[in-house]
Amino acid sequence: MARWDPNARERLVRAALDLFVRQGYDRTTVAEIAERAGLAKSTFFRHFADKREVLSGGDALARLFAGAVAAAPPGAGPLEAAGAALAAAGEHAFTAERYPTVRERQQVVAANPELTERELLKREALATALADALRERGVPDPAAVLTAALTLLALGAALARWTDRPGLDFAALAREELTALRDTAATL
Template sequence: MPRWEPGARERLVVAAVDLFTEQGYDATTVAQIAERAGVTRSTFFRHFSDKREVLVAGQETLSHLLAEGIAEAPEGASPLEAVAAGLERASGAMGPMNRELGPRLKAAVAASAELQERDTLKSVGLATAMKAALAARGVPDATAHLAAEMGVLAFKRGYARWAEADRDDATGLAPHALAALEDLRAATTTLG
């Protein structure tokens, strides 16, 4: 087994999600994940501190892209327009592998309380990054917090729609995330 074979991180994510889906999170070991991915246990630990961290692979990059898109939104953009710019930027980093893993990852998370907890922490991290980027644009705290939470919800809803959409739909994640954000914006007008 080559020590530094390219694509190890991606193979580890796919192997982990496959095993979580096939036999459950609790029954899956790091050794099994590494073996399925064709790498050593030490390679696994170079990429992840433990098996639940596989769930948040790419979270740091995603948070950075969301914040970067918000920061680069046109001057005068509303908070939700800035969030939309963040969603567009982050969506560009999501490729076919992300789309294919979506339904399986969702099932694995639904079947494990530990993964549900980690998924919640991931959402908090994404919201925190967006809120900070909005605050840096001068958006008041309560508005920044609400817009960031709506951004996370829009991303999740858009991702779910994208993952479940017809595979012939090559439009990417962005239109789904932006449509979800618009749905949420419209829903706020009915809150009273």
């Protein structure tokens, strides 16, 4: 395939996941990923700083969350706006078509302590981005921070359920989890 192919990034991600699953994250090199994708090693580094970045997805989910919160109806409360962010994740990031990739990614991350630590840092950054988006809607602290924390807990729980059982609707699971967390928090 041509090096300039516009789907080079996706090919690199797919190749990396295939290799990570087959031979392990630690035993996979950038050169192997590029070769499997049919691209030059330099092309890999035009898209990613290192092989850990292949799994991170950048800040796409944070942008998706922020956009959904901003687009929520003006009268929506903090949890409704956060629910819109989770619904957007279900429409764009956690779809039936992406299920195999997301599941493989979760397995690779869970099998590697370095990646697990990085995933926790990424979730913290996502919570910060969500809290910032809520503040832009006029939600004061600590409500913005608490809503972001509950939303990330709901995201994690929904993602675990979704990756365990194919065919489930991620947005519905996330809505259930967020509602359960809201109800539980109300009893504290």
